[in-house]
Amino acid sequence: MWWIPAAAAQTFMPPAATDIAKRVNSIYEFLVISSLISFVIVIVGLVYFIQKYKRKSENDKTAYITHNYTLEFLWSFIPFVLFMVLFAWGAKVYWDMRVSPEDAMEIHVNAKKWDWEFIYKNGRKITSDVDDKGKRIPPTMVVPVNKPVKLIMTSIKLNPNDKRDRAVLHSFFVPAFRTKQDIVPGRYTALYFTPTKVGNFHVFCTEYCGTGHSQMLGMVKVVEDNDFNNWVLGSEGGGPKELSMADKGKQIYATRACIGCHSLDGTPMTGPTWKGLYGSDRQFNDGTSTTADENYLRESILNANAKIVKGFTANQMPSFQGQLTDEDVTNVIEFIKSVK
């Protein structure tokens, strides 16, 4: 059966640059081969019957066969089993693709019409550039090889003050990683990957977002650990030093009155302390509870009354909807995350 390895080798998929991508490939190859076999069975049967039972005369008598329970059982049951295997296999790989790895390096992704911004925790922001001929150079996210990465993504408006414009859906897709995730305005979505291959990989926007959708390209550049460290140092070298995201958040904390109600050392004031807040279990007055992740913090900042923390009262904290930009909110959240 020479064609089985041949079919498997010719998958047309881009190079697999993560372990998950290799596992997706295995499912894909299994699908290709089993589909080919089913297809061949159906078509060979079809062609054979057409030949064999060609009409000879207008008075041909045909067999009167209405059913055959054994056959019908078999051709329902075999596909069923095959489908269940595929479901379970796909579910396993999907699950591993979607759980947050331990100690992942976090990078923020802002999607806007029609460009990407990649922001590192140290404040370094990668945006697209333009070459001498006026051609767009897509932004490149640099990540170290073999280290888990978590992207925290949201969609922002070009101009936060434009009341008529809307942030829209986008989707972050890296074919070489076999993973994608929609980016939804008004919340954070996450995407995880652990690149195992050094190289440059395309990023596409795969959720239709309007005129510039197909131009919304980016790059992920996977480099050796050393090179990554040099790159990070390089960024901290020349030029005025960028504040880290958490430091920018701290400025907001100090200047936008949060400091009046939220402590950093564990003492409750008008509002709960921020010490150890991120990742902790929050109990609410109405008896429900949740884990304090990025989306919870975002909601608490923009719409404090949505959930009231146990022991505190509603209508104390002003709503910051429209007061803080999406970037401000993300920075404050990074600051809260840093208050351990």
Place this chain on the structure above:
Amino acid sequence: MAGAGSNYLNHEKGIMSWLTSRDHKRIGLLYFYTVGFFFLLGGIFAMLIRTELFSAGMQFTPELYNRFMTYHGVIMVFFVIIPGIPAILGNIIMPLQIGARDVAFPLVNLMSWYCYIAGAALGVASLFMGETVLWGIFGGADTGWTFYTPYSIKFSAANITAAFAAFVAGFSSILTGVNFVATVHKLRCPGMTMNRIPLFVWALYATAILQVLATPVVGITVALLAMENIFGIGFFDPELGGDPVLFQHFFWFYSHPAVYIMILPAMGVISELITAFSKKTIFGYTAIAYSSLAIAGVSFLVWGHHMYVSSQSEIAGLVFSILTMFVGVPTAIKLFNWLATLYKGSIQMQSPMLYALGFLFIFTIGGVTGIFLATIATDVHFHDTYFVVAHFHYVMVGGTLMAIMGGALYWFPKITGKMFNESIARMSFVFIFVGFNVTFFPQFILGAMGMPRRYADYLPAFESLNRISSLGSYVIGFGFIIALYVFINGWRKGAPAPANPWGAKTLEWTVPSPPPHENFDKIPTVTAGPYEYR
């Protein structure tokens, strides 16, 4: 019409007699003309899309491309494939097949056509609204046929009007559905038990249930969208406290069943064609009939498979994945039943049968690639790439359109009373079939390579396959021009058709071609099943 006797075509004369007709056959023909017109329009948009994608770089502008893509989708889905088989072939043939003089509510039937016309008019009007992008007059919606929020919230008269057009056309679909359910329940002739109705009728019945239950949801969704736009009430807009993903849930709650509104009737047509041209009783009547109902039922529970990466929860994704696998089983059952029907038949390769076999070939590919997408881990890669585009064209175009063509040729003698030119009809099949595969097979590979859909421009690496695909689309276009010629030429110059040119056994072939105004002089009494070839 000397000597031809009175039939539904010459029973009354004049354009008004058509526009006010309550005869199900005439209404079916009205649908045929209008749907045919929109098929042509949607096809032109398809050619424009493929022309833009013929080379890397821009041939037109992205603004124009996005409108081509939107109108191709909106027209083909809402104005061609959804009404296609039920409203044309179903309307004309279904009452004949169950021995009825008409549908249960003839006036409602006429009303449904006017809803269609109103929706269509709105759709065409929207082309001239919004920001103008061509020659100072053409604007139009640029949201894609899915109208996803928040993009579609950005106020544009064109976006809202196009969505509203789909909403109004939805009523035409609901009215047809209500009518068919009532007709199947109430107007079967004596002896025509539910186990004796032809499989085409079973398929239309299952479809009608979907039309009645699912279509209102899209109506409500569009209404909410309009309220959001006009009154600023937040449903889907995050800036007003709404949830954009909620829209996707609503949309697919309708549009996944809509996928089966498009394909189930096609499956019904195929059952008729395969039995008639192999002169053999259907294998597994009950299995095929009930698998239609099973598909219709489960199809309400799988909408989330369009949203695996939309930020719905992982658990939800897994549930939708396994439910989607369940839909695969009845689909496979149907395919094997049709194959088994050919076994020991007396097979004649007339052009309608060619289309039916073409359906089997293409639908098999469409079906197995559906499993690639139901499997959640691989779907994360394929979602919103050309793989999906290829898959649903294999199912919708390769499946439904093949069935429409096969069915239209099969019933052409009955509808018009004329025979068409068989060899030219075969030629149309060859062009459409080959062109189709050349167009859409490369798109599976493009999708595997990672090319996203709805791209006005692409990386140079994708160019050669796109070029093949574009060339294929012109071949399909040519095939349909031939098919159009077959229809026009057959109707004008065809030889008179006998009552039963194919030697088929269902009731419509017992009345003259074309049938008289009220179908049957005397309502028949049935004593056996629909496929009694012995």
